[in-house]
Amino acid sequence: MHHFSIAISLALGASVIAHPGGHHLSAREVVRRSELGLKCRDKVAHYHERRWHDDTTSYQIQTKAPYFETIQNDTCVLTPEVTQGPYVYPQSQTLRQDMTENQPGVPLWLDIGVLDMATCEPLEDVLVDLWHCNATGSYSSFTDLSPDTAFLTLLEELGIDIDDFEIGVTDLHTDDSTFLRGMWPTDKNGMMEMKTVFPGFYIDRAIHIHVQVHTNWTLRENGTIVAGNTVSTGQLYFNETLEERIMALEPYASHTQTDRTTNAEDSVFPYDSTGGFSPLVDVIPVDGEDVTKGMIGYITLGVDTTAIEDGDNYVGTL
Ligand SMILES: *[C@@H]1O[C@H](CO)[C@@H](O)[C@H](O)[C@H]1NC(C)=O
Ligand SMILES: *[C@@H]1O[C@H](CO)[C@@H](O)[C@H](O)[C@H]1NC(C)=O
Ligand SMILES: *[C@@H]1O[C@H](CO)[C@@H](O)[C@H](O)[C@H]1NC(C)=O
Ligand SMILES: *[C@@H]1O[C@H](CO)[C@@H](O)[C@H](O)[C@H]1NC(C)=O
Ligand SMILES: *[C@@H]1O[C@H](CO)[C@@H](O)[C@H](O)[C@H]1NC(C)=O
Numbered sequence: 472m473h474h475f476s477i478a479i480s481l482a483l484g485a486s487v488i489a490h491p492g493g494h495h496l497s498a499r500e501v502v503r504r505s506e507l508g509l510k511c512r513d514k515v516a517h518y519h520e521r522r523w524h525d526d527t528t529s530y531q532i533q534t535k536a537p538y539f540e541t542i543q544n545d546t547c548v549l550t551p552e553v554t555q556g557p558y559v560y561p562q563s564q565t566l567r568q569d570m571t572e573n574q575p576g577v578p579l580w581l582d583i584g585v586l587d588m589a590t591c592e593p594l595e596d597v598l599v600d601l602w603h604c605n606a607t608g609s610y611s612s613f614t615d616l617s618p619d620t621a622f623l624t625l626l627e628e629l630g631i632d633i634d635d636f637e638i639g640v641t642d643l644h645t646d647d648s649t650f651l652r653g654m655w656p657t658d659k660n661g662m663m664e665m666k667t668v669f670p671g672f673y674i675d676r677a678i679h680i681h682v683q684v685h686t687n688w689t690l691r692e693n694g695t696i697v698a699g700n701t702v703s704t705g706q707l708y709f710n711e712t713l714e715e716r717i718m719a720l721e722p723y724a725s726h727t728q729t730d731r732t733t734n735a736e737d738s739v740f741p742y743d744s745t746g747g748f749s750p751l752v753d754v755i756p757v758d759g760e761d762v763t764k765g766m767i768g769y770i771t772l773g774v775d776t777t778a779i780e781d782g783d784n785y786v787g788t789l
Contacts, residue, residue, distance in 0.1 A: 553742050555704045556681060557622070557638060558610040563649040564600055565694040569666040570653030575722050576606040576668030578757070578765035581707075585661045585684060588773045593661020597774070598685040598699060601665055602652040607726040608673035611652055615645035618673035619728040654685075654696065669709075669717050669766070674729045677737035678714055680707040680752075684774050700779045707770055708734055708750050713762065720763060 571578075581601070585594040604610050608618025616625055626633055631641065651670075655663045672678045681704075688699030711734055717723060718731060734740045740750070752768040 553704065553706055553739050554638060555683065556706075557636075557641070557643055558602065558604075558613050559639060559681070559683075560602075560610075560612045560644050560652070561696050562644075563612045563647065564602060564652045564654055564696065565649060566655065566690060567653045567694070568655050568664060570601065570649075570651055571667055572611075572650040574605045574650050574668050576671070577717055577720065577763060579667050579669045580757070580765075580767045581665045581667060581680070581752070582767060582769045583657075583663050583665075583682070584769070584771040585657050585663075586771055586773050588775050589777070593659070594657060594684075594686075594774060594776070595659050595661060596656050597702075598654050598656050598688045598696070599663045599665070599772075600654040600683040600685060600696070601667070601680060603667070603670040603680040604673055605651055606668065606671040606722045608671050608729075611648040611650040612644045612646060614648055616643065618671075618726075621674055656688075669723075671718075671723050671726055672729075672731045675732055675738070677732045677734045677740055678709055679737075679739070681705075682707055682772065684772060686776055702776050702779060703772060703774045704780060705772065706739060706750065707752050707768075708737075708740060709752055709754070709768075711735075713754060716763060 583599050585597055585599065586592070587594045602610070604618065610616075620628070623633065625643075626636055629643065631643075635641065651667060653665055653667070655665055657663045667680075670678050670680055683701050683705075684703035685696065685699035686702050689697045691697050714731075714733075750770075752770045754762060754766040754768045756762045757765040757767060
């Protein structure tokens with residue numbers, strides 16, 4: 472039943488879900504994490520400052536400071552235990568800083584800061600693992616699954632009984648493509664950057680980017696992950712107004728086969744927002760003016776390194 476409810480949550484609206492995530496946080500645990508996050512607020516603000524004002528750091532993209540007049544202190548994602556979804560596929564997630572692979576779309580440089588919630592200090596050398604769908608809703612490695620077919624219908628078409636479906640166990644992959652999947656470790660400031668394109672959407676889900684954070688990780692020769700402790704599983708979202716602007720552009724605009732689900736309508740979004748924290752990525756235009764020409768996104772992930780997740784994911788069990 473546990474896994475059944477996850478599948479339902481992906482396929483249907485929020486009204487029918489009892490448990491949206493792969494892991495069930497008790498109310499007490501949510502409160503504990505929220506308190507950890509509040510404790511870190513001032514430190515979070517400090518790291519934002521350092522990230523954007525320190526000219527001695529060498530990031531791919533140099534940006535100007537003004538952006539930080541609007542940044543929120545409370546950008547930690549503190550309820551990471553939302554579902555990783557059915558499209559996790561570690562075999563195609565490789566170590567790289569540009570996961571675009573010629574997929575068309577608005578360029579996005581995603582900057583992620585990882586903070587240890589126990590100490591409010593940046594976490595160095597943890598692997599940030601990202602994957603999302605392309606501008607018209609398809610995931611690499613799953614390109615034969617239609618982004619416009621409801622999940623339950625997809626399972627039916629594949630001849631998989633819903634009762635037999637388990638997130639992270641049932642393998643739905645259709646090919647070996649790797650676009651829009653990548654991982655990169657954090658530096659000494661707890662920062663990493665991934666170049667990608669702004670995601671599109673697929674049926675019944677708001678626009679989102681999946682993220683996991685792994686500690687104690689090791690890689691295969693081809694750069695895919697062999698093992699690691701997953702200490703965070705979350706989904707990142709964008710501001711609705713921004714999404715409307717980007718979705719009006721090609722190639723996003725040509726995806727008319729299904730309606731876009733907004734954050735407000737999404738079944739998983741509310742659980743990423745638990746505890747008053749925001750899973751929304753802050754963005755600034757790369758050219759300082761026009762986000763449709765490309766943008767830099769920033770978010771801080773608050774991670775509890777002792778909360779090692781098991782079950783529910785491939786990592787460590789492959
Ligand atoms: C945000 O950070 C600034 C600068 O450190 C601090 O003055 C302010 O109190 C913080 N706000 C909250 C809500 O914690
Ligand atoms: C990497 O190697 C593993 C193990 O041989 C394999 O399963 C996976 O498909 C490979 N991935 C890529 C992207 O080459
Ligand atoms: C997204 O990926 C699918 C599957 O590979 C492909 O058919 C589609 O053209 C891609 N979308 C865009 C905008 O390139
Ligand atoms: C880290 O990984 C190694 C080997 O993969 C394992 O022996 C060790 O117990 C792990 N350490 C922790 C803290 O999980
Ligand atoms: C989204 O962006 C608009 C325009 O910048 C802003 O008015 C609105 O408050 C933002 N919404 C959220 C949830 O941050």
